[in-house]
Amino acid sequence: MNIKSGNTLPEEVLKAIRSVVGAGQISLHEPSFEGNEWKYLKECLDSSYVSSVGKFVDQFEKDLAEFTGAKHAISVVNGTAALHIALRLAGVKAGDEVLIPALTFVATANAVSYCNATPHFIDSEENTLGMNVNELQNYLSRSTSQVSGQCINRKSGRVIRALMPMHTFGHPNDLDGLLAISNDFNIALVEDAAESLGSYFKGKHTGTFGMLGTLSFNGNKTITTGGGGAILTNDSELAKKAKHLTTTAKTSHVWEFRHDQIGFNYRMPNLNAALGCAQLEQLPGKLVAKRNLFKKYEEAFAKIEGINLFAEAINCQSNYWLQTLILDKSQAHQRDLILEVTNKDGIMTRPAWELINSLPPYVSCPSMDLQFSNSFSKRLINIPSSPSI
Amino acid sequence: MNIKSGNTLPEEVLKAIRSVVGAGQISLHEPSFEGNEWKYLKECLDSSYVSSVGKFVDQFEKDLAEFTGAKHAISVVNGTAALHIALRLAGVKAGDEVLIPALTFVATANAVSYCNATPHFIDSEENTLGMNVNELQNYLSRSTSQVSGQCINRKSGRVIRALMPMHTFGHPNDLDGLLAISNDFNIALVEDAAESLGSYFKGKHTGTFGMLGTLSFNGNKTITTGGGGAILTNDSELAKKAKHLTTTAKTSHVWEFRHDQIGFNYRMPNLNAALGCAQLEQLPGKLVAKRNLFKKYEEAFAKIEGINLFAEAINCQSNYWLQTLILDKSQAHQRDLILEVTNKDGIMTRPAWELINSLPPYVSCPSMDLQFSNSFSKRLINIPSSPSI
Numbered sequence: 001m002n003i004k005s006g007n008t009l010p011e012e013v014l015k016a017i018r019s020v021v022g023a024g025q026i027s028l029h030e031p032s033f034e035g036n037e038w039k040y041l042k043e044c045l046d047s048s049y050v051s052s053v054g055k056f057v058d059q060f061e062k063d064l065a066e067f068t069g070a071k072h073a074i075s076v077v078n079g080t081a082a083l084h085i086a087l088r089l090a091g092v093k094a095g096d097e098v099l100i101p102a103l104t105f106v107a108t109a110n111a112v113s114y115c116n117a118t119p120h121f122i123d124s125e126e127n128t129l130g131m132n133v134n135e136l137q138n139y140l141s142r143s144t145s146q147v148s149g150q151c152i153n154r155k156s157g158r159v160i161r162a163l164m165p166m167h168t169f170g171h172p173n174d175l176d177g178l179l180a181i182s183n184d185f186n187i188a189l190v191e192d193a194a195e196s197l198g199s200y201f202k203g204k205h206t207g208t209f210g211m212l213g214t215l216s217f218n219g220n221k222t223i224t225t226g227g228g229g230a231i232l233t234n235d236s237e238l239a240k241k242a243k244h245l246t247t248t249a250k251t252s253h254v255w256e257f258r259h260d261q262i263g264f265n266y267r268m269p270n271l272n273a274a275l276g277c278a279q280l281e282q283l284p285g286k287l288v289a290k291r292n293l294f295k296k297y298e299e300a301f302a303k304i305e306g307i308n309l310f311a312e313a314i315n316c317q318s319n320y321w322l323q324t325l326i327l328d329k330s331q332a333h334q335r336d337l338i339l340e341v342t343n344k345d346g347i348m349t350r351p352a353w354e355l356i357n358s359l360p361p362y363v364s365c366p367s368m369d370l371q372f373s374n375s376f377s378k379r380l381i382n383i384p385s386s387p388s389i
Numbered sequence: 390m391n392i393k394s395g396n397t398l399p400e401e402v403l404k405a406i407r408s409v410v411g412a413g414q415i416s417l418h419e420p421s422f423e424g425n426e427w428k429y430l431k432e433c434l435d436s437s438y439v440s441s442v443g444k445f446v447d448q449f450e451k452d453l454a455e456f457t458g459a460k461h462a463i464s465v466v467n468g469t470a471a472l473h474i475a476l477r478l479a480g481v482k483a484g485d486e487v488l489i490p491a492l493t494f495v496a497t498a499n500a501v502s503y504c505n506a507t508p509h510f511i512d513s514e515e516n517t518l519g520m521n522v523n524e525l526q527n528y529l530s531r532s533t534s535q536v537s538g539q540c541i542n543r544k545s546g547r548v549i550r551a552l553m554p555m556h557t558f559g560h561p562n563d564l565d566g567l568l569a570i571s572n573d574f575n576i577a578l579v580e581d582a583a584e585s586l587g588s589y590f591k592g593k594h595t596g597t598f599g600m601l602g603t604l605s606f607n608g609n610k611t612i613t614t615g616g617g618g619a620i621l622t623n624d625s626e627l628a629k630k631a632k633h634l635t636t637t638a639k640t641s642h643v644w645e646f647r648h649d650q651i652g653f654n655y656r657m658p659n660l661n662a663a664l665g666c667a668q669l670e671q672l673p674g675k676l677v678a679k680r681n682l683f684k685k686y687e688e689a690f691a692k693i694e695g696i697n698l699f700a701e702a703i704n705c706q707s708n709y710w711l712q713t714l715i716l717d718k719s720q721a722h723q724r725d726l727i728l729e730v731t732n733k734d735g736i737m738t739r740p741a742w743e744l745i746n747s748l749p750p751y752v753s754c755p756s757m758d759l760q761f762s763n764s765f766s767k768r769l770i771n772i773p774s775s776p777s778i
Contacts, residue, residue: 030437031437031439031440032437033434033437033439037434038431038434041430041434042427045422045426045427045430048419048420048421048422049608050420050422050608050613050615050664051420051607051608051609051613051615051616052607052608052616053608077466077467077616078466078654080653080654081654105646106637106638106639106646106648106652107637107654110637110651110652110653110654113651116505218440218441219438219439219440219441219442219658219659220440224439224440225658226439226440226658226659226660226661227440227441227466227656227657227658227661248495248496248499249495250495254732255728255732255738255739255740256740256743257494257495257739257740257741257742257743258743258748259495259748259749259750260748260749260750261749261750262499262502262750263495263499264469264499265467265468265469265470265496265499267616268616269608269614269615269616269661270615271615271660271661271664272615272616272658272660272661275439275660339644343643343644349644350644350646351644351645351646352646353646354645354646354647359647359648359649360648360649360650361648361649361650361651
């Protein structure tokens with residue numbers, strides 16, 4: 001019961017969301033197509049270039065590089081595929097470990113598994129919802145050794161090859177801190193920027209700090225290609241390798257079929273890239289709309305006790321992909337009731353992901369103490385975040 | 390020099406192809422969009438369902454099942470992904486071997502590698518361009534043992550878990566023979582029907598004979614979804630597992646994120662399925678057109694000596710995906726000249742794939758004697774095959 005209003009907290013939350021989103025069924029994040037989508041798709045059909053070759057693939061990659069400031073962008077079939085290839089290019093091999101947050105979507109961990117490597121779970125922190133840099137530094141100092149320029153997990157004996165933070169709900173991690181850890185411990189930094197297209201740390205786009213970064217254009221993301229993703233890198237050699245591995249690794253010849261490596265056929269079709277080109281043109285507008293939505297929610301939730309709207313940290317510009325409420329610890333028990341009340345009323349809300357280390361395929365993976373992730377994962381609620389609201 | 394005409398063989402071939410395809414630049418296989426493509430894509434945009442959920446995905450899967458006669462069809466992001474999941478569902482594990490033809494596209498072998506298994510190369514035969522059933526039977530009898538109901542390669546000590554024929558250029562393998570081998574040797578039959586949508590063996594659609602089958606809808610295939618593929622099976626349990634593995638293996642809940650396995654996020658987007666629905670409606674017409682094209686080529690090549698147009702075998706109805714010329718052994722040396730003369734003239738032709746066992750990632754894999762594949766791979770030429778010709 002909220003003393004001031006006489007309403008319960010779930011009722012307060014419902015009322016606050018309704019005051020922003022209006023009446024009716026409201027989804028969590030819905031794409032909108034208000035630009036050249038129509039025109040570009042028609043161009044695809046008319047040209048008959050709908051598949052793995054076509055001008056929209058090249059254009060989309062060029063536009064993505066320009067928007068993010070990465071030297072190279074390589075489009076792929078989805079964000080999971082982008083993660084898989086980025087990890088391989090960062091040198092992740094069978095038997096290695098990769099540091100990832102416990103609080104992330106399962107794809108981050110699955111990509112590690114595709115490399116026959118093992119995820120190693122890292123705690124988060126409350127300013128960014130991302131990796132807890134201080135705790136991670138202490139943890140690595142305590143539990144790893146440097147052997148021949150490689151970071152060895154002393155307990156497992158395995159090489160810790162990569163560090164893959166994820167910019168949660170669009171909020172950038174502390175990239176200064178993560179870069180320092182990457183350098184100090186000889187661990188490649190690969191950014192999972194699936195959720196953070198349009199998010200910046202100290203004015204530089206997420207996904208462009210590490211050796212490689214990845215994006216996702218799934219239907220629920222800020223812009224969509226139906227399904228799609230991209231690999232970002234400033235290293236021209238890695239970009240060439242990314243293109244090679246994400247196709248069938250065919251060597252160049254007019255008619256011969258010679259493949260010099262095991263490729264993954266992760267190419268984004270031209271049809272999907274056409275949608276992407278049109279969507280990317282509208283991205284600046286969508287980012288403004290999402291920031292405005294944050295401000296409206298901020299006002300609506302300002303006076304509700306026991307719950308806070310998550311705001312970008314210092315040095316961070318978030319795309320506010322998913323607007324996020326955080327319950328006070330004392331109110332954590334109300335989470336499921338809030339989810340029930342809102343979803344029953346036609347407003348789609350959802351909790352954070354279950355921590356990956358609790359999922360059956362990953363229960364026995366190594367992990368640092370996950371104190372914050374454990375507490376936090378039970379207190380987060382995502383609320384409707386479409387730019388069209 | 391062809392004695393009758395006074396022309397060289399390459400000139401004769403060029404003339405024959407031109408007599409069928411007419412003037413201008415002619416590609417090998419071009420998609421055409423003459424039905425509801427436009428309407429369905431617009432429906433996607435208007436509904437905002439472009440991604441992993443939507444009515445076209447369900448419709449496309451239903452239509453595919455109906456067309457092929459398979460009980461279940463599960464759409465995925467491409468044919469390679471379909472192969473990967475089909476092999477996993479057939480029980481292929483790390484350290485296993487999978488029998489595949491040496492004469493196939495590299496994706497067949499790559500899918501085996503994704504399972505951390507080893508391709509084991511099988512020879513082809515000249516009636517079907519597919520697996521040589523008699524030689525395979527002899528080879529397995531000589532070189533394998535049955536241990537606890539599993540087929541063991543005596544030389545490597547590994548389990549031969551699956552048998553994956555590929556229906557080359559649309560021509561069905563001898564499926565009676567392959568089914569018998571599958572039963573006799575306890576090896577799961579998985580059909581790579583990437584090239585054979587609309588091809589039948591004894592009146593039954595390819596890809597529906599084995600435990601699982603796969604299709605491809607790449608831009609060069611008989612119908613296209615931009616990029617896409619499907620898994621076919623008559624086993625409802627396997628179909629359920631295929632759907633689970635090709636998504637993120639999420640267990641069902643309104644808002645919770647619980648994933649009980651490592652999923653692969655291979656979902657076909659609704660946008661691509663929309664294209665597929667429209668294309669599938671036109672498939673019967675395209676098949677008729679491709680058969681007519683075969684007849685025209687048959688006539689054009691009837692009197693040319695030293696080269697033959699490949700025709701469907703007894704009991705087989707081919708979709709004639711790629712029309713195929715086979716040079717007599719005595720004329721094999723002319724292949725590259727024919728490729729040069731035709732490509733230089735603007736007619737896209739190409740040789741068969743290099744045998745997979747000769748590609749760098751696969752040179753050390755086990756193999757039976759590849760006498761026929763070796764001879765054949767140097768004598769095949771694919772010529773323009775679009776249904777719109």
